[in-house]
Amino acid sequence: MDKKNMFACVDALERIEAYLDGELEATEATALEHHSNACPACAEELAWARRVRQELRALPPLECPPGVMDSVMAAAAGPTATGTTGAKAPESVLPFPQRTRSGQRFAPWALRFAAAAAVVLAVLAGALLLRPTAPRPQYTAAELAQAEKEARLAFAYLSTIQRRAGHKIQQDVLVKHVVGPPQQALSRIVELPQEATEENL
Amino acid sequence: MMKINRTFPLVLLGLALGVLAWPATAQPLESQPGFVDFQRFGSFSDDDLTVEINLGGALLKMLAVTLEDEEEEFAQLLAGLKGLRVNIFKLQTGDAGVAQGNIRNVVRDLKNHGWEAVVRIKDEQDIHLLILPNGDQISGLLAVFVEPGKTVGFVNIVGNFDPAQIARLGKQLDLPPLSQLGGARQGPVEKEATP
Numbered sequence: 122m123d124k125k126n127m128f129a130c131v132d133a134l135e136r137i138e139a140y141l142d143g144e145l146e147a148t149e150a151t152a153l154e155h156h157s158n159a160c161p162a163c164a165e166e167l168a169w170a171r172r173v174r175q176e177l178r179a180l181p182p183l184e185c186p187p188g189v190m191d192s193v194m195a196a197a198a199g200p201t202a203t204g205t206t207g208a209k210a211p212e213s214v215l216p217f218p219q220r221t222r223s224g225q226r227f228a229p230w231a232l233r234f235a236a237a238a239a240v241v242l243a244v245l246a247g248a249l250l251l252r253p254t255a256p257r258p259q260y261t262a263a264e265l266a267q268a269e270k271e272a273r274l275a276f277a278y279l280s281t282i283q284r285r286a287g288h289k290i291q292q293d294v295l296v297k298h299v300v301g302p303p304q305q306a307l308s309r310i311v312e313l314p315q316e317a318t319e320e321n322l
Numbered sequence: 323m324m325k326i327n328r329t330f331p332l333v334l335l336g337l338a339l340g341v342l343a344w345p346a347t348a349q350p351l352e353s354q355p356g357f358v359d360f361q362r363f364g365s366f367s368d369d370d371l372t373v374e375i376n377l378g379g380a381l382l383k384m385l386a387v388t389l390e391d392e393e394e395e396f397a398q399l400l401a402g403l404k405g406l407r408v409n410i411f412k413l414q415t416g417d418a419g420v421a422q423g424n425i426r427n428v429v430r431d432l433k434n435h436g437w438e439a440v441v442r443i444k445d446e447q448d449i450h451l452l453i454l455p456n457g458d459q460i461s462g463l464l465a466v467f468v469e470p471g472k473t474v475g476f477v478n479i480v481g482n483f484d485p486a487q488i489a490r491l492g493k494q495l496d497l498p499p500l501s502q503l504g505g506a507r508q509g510p511v512e513k514e515a516t517p
Contacts, residue, residue: 258384260381265384268382269389271375272375272406274375275377278475280488
């Protein structure tokens with residue numbers, strides 16, 4: 122028995138599609154033809170496959186609605202597409218995350234850290250929302266007017282103290298360094314008491 | 323590296339709880355760095371208390387809001403304050419020496435705790451002016467005025483403010499004369515101390 126007669130039905134049926142596509146070697150194609158000539162069942166399968174193929178080819182081609190292809194191409198290209206071969210990928214196209222050596226996209230510690238951070242943020246946000254706020258004291262117009270008066274008086278008193286301190290310093294400087302020496306010289310001449318020229322605080 | 327990664331979330335949690343706890347607990351005026359307890363200067367009798375002004379931070383802030391259109395700089399000064407306090411006592415004859423001794427001790431202690439003496443006048447009138455620096459600003463001011471046989475007065479401004487503001491306001495504001503201080507509430511009054 123030669124090779125062309127060695128095809129079994131299983132072998133023939135597996136090769137029908139390839140035979141119709143013209144992908145079988147010549148010897149296999151010849152063997153399939155011989156088998157189908159001798160085997161009515163495989164011949165019927167071959168005829169049926171050939172008919173389906175012919176009927177599919179006979180169907181009218183489907184037309185893509187106008188504008189669809191343009192939209193798809195525009196979305197894929199994105200606003201930064203250059204349209205040149207080998208150009209940089211558009212920014213709208215995101216790369217897949219790089220895998221780590223262990224084959225995971227993220228390291229375990231990073232996942233734990235992210236989870237912990239998420240918990241902390243959730244606690245923080247929840248506590249901020251639910252935290253009881255101290256009641257803001259309400260003041261009447263009369264209380265505010267009285268407070269304004271008292272604040273002015275407080276600063277007035279402080280200003281008075283500062284003025285007295287400044288006055289005292291100026292007076293000390295004046296008496297000791299300006300008035301003092303001439304007065305002492307004058308008192309030696311006319312024998313005036315030194316206290317007579319000092320201004321009483 | 324791994325240790326840092328494991329402990330960092332805990333640090334974050336601690337910080338978050340700290341941030342939450344901080345505004346929730348309003349700090350009392352007494353815990354502010356610029357606060358000075360007038361009781362430290364001696365146990366003056368309440369009967370001798372002629373003027374007491376005690377304005378807390380909440381009231382000062384509200385007052386600042388009401389004044390911000392009319393007197394912007396005064397309002398800005400008040401808004402930064404956490405407390406404004408004045409106590410003036412009548413000083414009995416013979417008490418001046420004790421009061422001045424106490425005052426000197428307190429001033430010495432304050433200077434050991436970061437306060438700086440700006441003015442020190444020792445004469446018939448004993449005047450102390452101290453500030454607590456805080457960078458370009460000051461976080462506390464204390465003025466003490468002793469007039470033997472007449473009065474002893476304390477002024478304590480608590481909060482951050484620019485000292486130049488007070489100097490400018492002293493000229494700009496139509497401050498009433500000292501004699502009108504009697505118009506303030508007499509005796510112990512408002513104890514509002516919420517900063």
